[in-house]
Amino acid sequence: MTIDITVTINGRLYRASVEPRLLLSDFLRDTLGLTGTHVGCEHGVCGACTVIIDGDSVRSCLTLAVRADGATITTVEGLGTPEQLNALQHQFRECHGLQCGFCTPGMLMTGMDLLKKYPLATDDQIREGLSGNLCRCTGYQNIVAAIRAAAALRNETTP
Ligand code: FES
Ligand code: FES
Numbered sequence: 001m002t003i004d005i006t007v008t009i010n011g012r013l014y015r016a017s018v019e020p021r022l023l024l025s026d027f028l029r030d031t032l033g034l035t036g037t038h039v040g041c042e043h044g045v046c047g048a049c050t051v052i053i054d055g056d057s058v059r060s061c062l063t064l065a066v067r068a069d070g071a072t073i074t075t076v077e078g079l080g081t082p083e084q085l086n087a088l089q090h091q092f093r094e095c096h097g098l099q100c101g102f103c104t105p106g107m108l109m110t111g112m113d114l115l116k117k118y119p120l121a122t123d124d125q126i127r128e129g130l131s132g133n134l135c136r137c138t139g140y141q142n143i144v145a146a147i148r149a150a151a152a153l154r155n156e157t158t159p
Pocket of ligand 1: 038039040041042043044049050059062
């Protein structure tokens with residue numbers, strides 16, 4: 001049995017027939033080829049699979065694709081391009097907020113959600129907001145610095 005879903009991802013409308021048990025992470029990666037969303041633990045622990053659904057950061061490995069029917073989703077592919085990084089991506093590069101890059105898509109999506117909810121985010125708020133995203137490389141300091149810098153720049157340029 002399959003179920004028809006319609007979902008808007010990174011501004012593009014997709015229609016698909018999916019099995020009820022298909023995970024959103026697998027739908028994004030395997031069905032649509034949006035492999036920027038990474039899958040680490042598949043148990044909701046590492047945060048690598050984080051995407052934004054209807055304005056909130058969500059673990060796509062804990063979400064069924066059918067639950068996304070009618071939703072608007074942003075994945076890391078929707079943030080910027082290699083030629084034109086968005087402001088947060090740019091700060092990750094400037095602040096050396098990544099090493100192997102496996103956690104980075106999830107960190108970016110969580111960071112985007114954080115910046116929306118706490119435009120004047122303190123370091124404590126950034127650290128708490130990132131507490132559900134695991135990184136095995138960076139020690140987190142430069143990730144926090146990147147989000148802090150993006151917040152500061154945003155507030156400088158926002159009247
Ligand atoms: S792969 Fe989803 S939280 Fe780890
Ligand atoms: S940069 Fe390697 S896991 Fe975070």
